[in-house]
Amino acid sequence: MPAHMKVLLSVIILIVCLSVFYYDHTHDGGIEKWVALFLGPLMVVSIWIFPEANSGSIRKEVSRRRKS
Secondary structure (H helix, E strand, O other): OOOHHHHHHHHHHHHHHHHHHHHHOOOOOOOOHHHHHHHOOOOOOHHHHHHOOHHHHHHHHHHHHHHH
């Protein structure tokens, strides 16, 4: 995924995360607001850390394992 798409997706995720936290906070939400506040940044970090799986890399890995 291109970097500009990751940035856009990260911003959208964080906006939604903060919106859910704010909504739950103003409506006396329980643990849900803290779950949203934790999962938002976790999703953003996972987008940037883990590589995107594509069919080419999967086929290479399968053929490499078959040879050994």
